[in-house]
Amino acid sequence: MNFYIHKLxxxxxxxxxxxxxxxxxxxxEEIERELVGFNVxxxxxxxxxxxxxxxxxNEFMEIYYDGDxxxxxSILITDNIDPEVLNQYKKFYIYLGINEEKNLIMK
Numbered sequence: 001m002n003f004y005i006h007k008l009x010x011x012x013x014x015x016x017x018x019x020x021x022x023x024x025x026x027x028x029e030e031i032e033r034e035l036v037g038f039n040v041x042x043x044x045x046x047x048x049x050x051x052x053x054x055x056x057x058n059e060f061m062e063i064y065y066d067g068d069x070x071x072x073x074s075i076l077i078t079d080n081i082d083p084e085v086l087n088q089y090k091k092f093y094i095y096l097g098i099n100e101e102k103n104l105i106m107k
Contacts (some may be wrong), residue, residue: 003024005017010084010088012085013045013057014046015045016031018047018048023049025052032070035065036068044062045047061076
């Protein structure tokens with residue numbers, strides 16, 4: 001598994017954090033199983049792809065989750081993430097031992 005999931009409150013129901021070089025979209029089935037297992041509500045899921053994209057553009061992606069599946073047709077690449085959303089999972093990055101300066105660039 002090259003990702004972690006952290007439940008959020010608000011616009012996004014969870015964030016999926018990339019923790020390796022593999023592309024998160026290649027792991028949708030596994031991510032869906034984990035979302036179901038964590039009882040994540042249907043709604044938008046934020047993908048933080050800073051590590052797998054080497055902190056290049058397309059760092060964040062949002063996708064609609066229907067409570068069972070990630071809906072491919074809803075994918076939206078975004079760089080307009082509310083700093084409050086980032087702060088909700090910043091401590092989770094620190095807990096995982098991931099270099100927050102590299103992966104949590106406030107825009």
